[in-house]
Structures are given as C-alpha cells and as structure tokens.
Amino acid sequence: MQLANEAPSPSVNTVCVGISHQTAPAELRAQMRFSAGEIRSAHPRIRALGLSECVLFSSNDRTELYAAGYEGIPSVDELVRFLMSEKGGESPIPAKSFFSLKGGDAVEHLLRVAAGLDSMIIGDTETLGAISEGFAIAQETGAAGFLLQQIFAAAQGTHDKAKARTLISDGAISVSSAAVELAQRIFDDLTQRRALIIGAGETAQMTARLLHAKGIGSLAITHKNPERASQLAATVGGTTIPFDAFRELLPGIDIIIASLQSEPHILTSRSIKEVGKSRHGQTLFLIDCGIPHNIDPFAGELENVFLYDLDTLNLMVSESIAQRRAHAPDVEAIVQEELKRLLSWYSSLETSPTVEALGKVIEKIRSEEVAREIHRFKSQDRKVVDDLTKRITERIVQIPAEHLKMGREGRLPDRLQNVSLVRKLFGLDSREDDPSDKQ
Structure with missing residues (x-):
C-alpha cells in the first residue's frame, strides 16, 4: 500500500x-x-x-x-x-x-x-x-x-x-427531506407540534420517518385504505384517523402533508379557511405532494397559512444538490490530505527509519541538557562528560532498537504495532514536522 x-x-x-x-x-x-x-x-x-x-x-x-x-x-x-x-x-x-x-x-x-x-x-x-x-x-x-x-x-x-x-452534506436531497426542512424553518421546534400525513405511499412513508426522527410531538396517518395507514403508523409510533373523519380534527393539527395520487383538492381553500377560524391565528403549515394538487393552491393566500407544493420542494432539492457539487472539490482535497497522512504513517512503520528518528530525538535532548550544564565542569572534564552522556543515550536507544529488529523475524502485525507504539510514545511523527529537529 x-x-x-x-x-x-x-x-x-x-x-x-x-x-x-x-x-x-x-x-x-x-x-x-x-x-x-x-x-x-x-x-x-x-x-x-x-x-x-x-x-x-x-x-x-x-x-x-x-x-x-x-x-x-x-x-x-x-x-x-x-x-x-x-x-x-x-x-x-x-x-x-x-x-x-x-x-x-x-x-x-x-x-x-x-x-x-x-x-x-x-x-x-x-x-x-x-x-x-x-x-x-x-x-x-x-x-x-x-x-x-x-x-x-x-x-x-x-x-x-x-x-x-464544507457543506457537502447540507440541504434537502429528497422531496420528503425538503418538506421536513421547511417545517423546521416555520416552527423551529417540532417536538411541540402535531402532524397529519394524508397518504401512505413512498413519499408519505419517508416523510413520516423523518418527522419521527426529528421528534415530532404527535403524528397521525390517514388513508382510504385503513390497513395501509395502520402499517405506516406502526413503524413511526403514530396513530391513525379514519379517512372520512380527518377533516373534523384539522383544527388541532399544525402540519398537514398530503400525498395522494389522483385526488384533486381533498382540502379546498374554503375548508382551510374554516380551520383557520378555529386556530385563533396559529400558524398552519401545508405541504402538497399530490399529483394533481391535493390542496387548493389558493389556500396559500390565507392568513397564517404556509403552503408549498412539489415545484417548490423539487427546486429546493435541485439547489441543495448544486450546492453540494460545488463543495465536492474541497472534499476531494480533504480525502487526498487524509490519504497522504495515512500512507505517510504506513511508510513510517519501517524499523530502520524509526530507530534513526528515535536516536535523533534522544541525542537532541542530550545535547541540549549538556550545553545547559557543561559550564559547571572544568574544561578538561567537559569532553569526558560529553562522551559519557553520548554512550548512555546510545545504549538507551539500543534497547528498543534491538526489540524492534527482533520483531522483524516475528509476526508482521506485531512488528507494525510495536513500531507504531514507539513512534507514538516518543512523538516521532510530530517531531519530523518540527523545523528545529532538522537543524
């Protein structure tokens, strides 16, 4: 490698x-x-x-x-x-x-x-x-x-x-994640909010899972097929509402996500207006994922009502993906940076370079300490002190060096681990980046 x-x-x-x-x-x-x-x-x-x-x-x-x-x-x-x-x-x-x-x-x-x-x-x-x-x-x-x-x-x-x-992972990448992102922008804290999902298809399922993951306060599912509604509710800890009765419960709902196919305007502008009267000015957030529209587009013009459709959600997704692609070169640079670091570490696991680096570290410490204290000795004794300390440090280095070289005859993973441990204990990799160690 x-x-x-x-x-x-x-x-x-x-x-x-x-x-x-x-x-x-x-x-x-x-x-x-x-x-x-x-x-x-x-x-x-x-x-x-x-x-x-x-x-x-x-x-x-x-x-x-x-x-x-x-x-x-x-x-x-x-x-x-x-x-x-x-x-x-x-x-x-x-x-x-x-x-x-x-x-x-x-x-x-x-x-x-x-x-x-x-x-x-x-x-x-x-x-x-x-x-x-x-x-x-x-x-x-x-x-x-x-x-x-x-x-x-x-x-x-x-x-x-x-x-x-980077922003490589930011932004919505699906209609469902865009819907939940918008809900968070409107309400900030979803844990106190009540949501209703009208539908049980793929988009409804993914949206339900995302809302559940965000800690939505309560989550209800309704569908013309009660069994499908029950199956989805069971996976997200939600409840079910009979399809012919969900409109009666809308005043107590903060977030409505409609995702039914071939069901035009199951919620009309007039019905949403009536719901608003019972909510006393509280915000109502609507997402229309239906084809054709499940919710009357004019409902978005009502006071305290926020309505978004598939066109808006798809635009959000496109913008997010474009933003991510713009950050790809920066992430590529991070990959190369980490790869270079890893391969450099791997190459450092040769025994001889490690022993040599260890010797340089200990010799640097020895020479600095001798230089600091040598003035205490008589001039005729200074060479003796210098030679003596050199022999001591050489013998100290010889001990791990012999063990590492003995490891060359043993299992390779053990040798690699031993070399890595020595480099870590003595900070050899960080010292190699220190200009003062190369003087």
Whole structure:
C-alpha cells in the first residue's frame, strides 16, 4: 500500500471487492445486501480464506469487503466468488457486477465513500452508518486488526472533516427531506407540534420517518385504505384517523402533508379557511405532494397559512444538490490530505527509519541538557562528560532498537504495532514536522 515516489512500505496486501450503484442495478444490490447478523456469521468463513484482517459492510447502494493479508492474500476472483456464493442463491450475480481495488486505491475509495463523494446522491452519508456498523462487528469478532483499524479510523476522520469544513452534506436531497426542512424553518421546534400525513405511499412513508426522527410531538396517518395507514403508523409510533373523519380534527393539527395520487383538492381553500377560524391565528403549515394538487393552491393566500407544493420542494432539492457539487472539490482535497497522512504513517512503520528518528530525538535532548550544564565542569572534564552522556543515550536507544529488529523475524502485525507504539510514545511523527529537529 504505497504511492509512487514514496519510500517502500511494509509488505502488507490490502484489497477491496464489492458491488455498488455504479456497477449493478438496485435488484442485484438488494440481493447482495448483508444484515448485521449475516456479516457477523460470515467473518469466520472470510478469515478461512487466508485473510489476516477483514471488514464487511452493506447498505442500500453498496456491499464492500476490505481485506488485509500479512502473508499473502486470496485473489480478487476468489473473494468475488466468496461473495457470490454467500448471496447468489438461485439467481447468480454476474461477476461483471463487482469491482475491485488494491493498495492505496482501495484506501482512497473508502475515504471517498465515507465523505459522501461516491454516493448515489452526492453528500449522502447513509453509507457511513453501514461502514461504522461493519467495522464495529469486525472489532467484536477480532477480524479488524491493527491495519484496518487505522484505515477505518481515517475514513471516519475524513467524514468528520468534510462535514465540519464544507457543506457537502447540507440541504434537502429528497422531496420528503425538503418538506421536513421547511417545517423546521416555520416552527423551529417540532417536538411541540402535531402532524397529519394524508397518504401512505413512498413519499408519505419517508416523510413520516423523518418527522419521527426529528421528534415530532404527535403524528397521525390517514388513508382510504385503513390497513395501509395502520402499517405506516406502526413503524413511526403514530396513530391513525379514519379517512372520512380527518377533516373534523384539522383544527388541532399544525402540519398537514398530503400525498395522494389522483385526488384533486381533498382540502379546498374554503375548508382551510374554516380551520383557520378555529386556530385563533396559529400558524398552519401545508405541504402538497399530490399529483394533481391535493390542496387548493389558493389556500396559500390565507392568513397564517404556509403552503408549498412539489415545484417548490423539487427546486429546493435541485439547489441543495448544486450546492453540494460545488463543495465536492474541497472534499476531494480533504480525502487526498487524509490519504497522504495515512500512507505517510504506513511508510513510517519501517524499523530502520524509526530507530534513526528515535536516536535523533534522544541525542537532541542530550545535547541540549549538556550545553545547559557543561559550564559547571572544568574544561578538561567537559569532553569526558560529553562522551559519557553520548554512550548512555546510545545504549538507551539500543534497547528498543534491538526489540524492534527482533520483531522483524516475528509476526508482521506485531512488528507494525510495536513500531507504531514507539513512534507514538516518543512523538516521532510530530517531531519530523518540527523545523528545529532538522537543524
């Protein structure tokens, strides 16, 4: 795992194989998706292929397996065949639906995925939850060792920096998220508000889940099909209202989201005006996701009524996506920054450069202290003091140096971890950036 023109790094093979929205349609991605339990049970079979470390994660738009081997690694074809055998079933998944990356390319890909650059919708960080879950399971089962722990920590760090420094994940990316964003602009605190969703289709379901996640005070569902209303209400802790009775309860509702197809003007301007009389000037927020309009557009002209339709919501989504794309170059720079840091750290795990850096640190401390106190000694004794302290520090450095070199004959992951520990304890990486240490 190294970049061109960099110092050679320890001999560790890293690889990523997977399936994503860029290589396969939705039905194949759904077939390949692993649940948390399936990931956990698959680890022993993955390790049996001869892998030292592995992390497997799965989301709506991708399933990816990251593997590291200290003494060789199975071929990409073998790893692909493993995934196909786990999820192929009666409908085999074509091998061409999979992709593979090795070394630094695999690491860079993970960082881009975590930052939202490789998502179906740019900036969408849903996959980060899957990455975190897969990594947590790998830690529980012991499948994530020293190397993958560092790589996946870098992925989380890349996401955090992208979110803190850019707007790559800001703004609504769907009609439902735009509707909830507008509701928050109008009411600020949704925990004290009552919402009614008229409908039970995909948009209604997603909006209900988002309102529930935002802590909406109460949520009611109504639909011509009571069973569909009950099913949706059960998933979001809501209640149901009979379709032929929901109008009677509107005075007690703050947010109404209508999402029925082929149901023009189920709420007329006149009926909304009557509702307003019972609300005594309280704000009423209306979202019309219906085709054709479920709510009379003239209702938006009424006092204390805010009405938004699909055109407004789609415009918000378009503006958000354009904003995210504008921030993509900044996120790419963060990815490269984190990748360079990670690969630099990895290259530093060679034993000889670490021993040399440790010697320089201790010699710097010795020379500074001798220079500070040497005036206390007679001139004829000063060389003796200088030579004596040099021999002491050389012997001190020799102790960890011998242990690190002995580790070269042992397990590679142990040696890498020992070298990393020495560099951390003595601050060798931070000191290499200090100009005073290079004088």
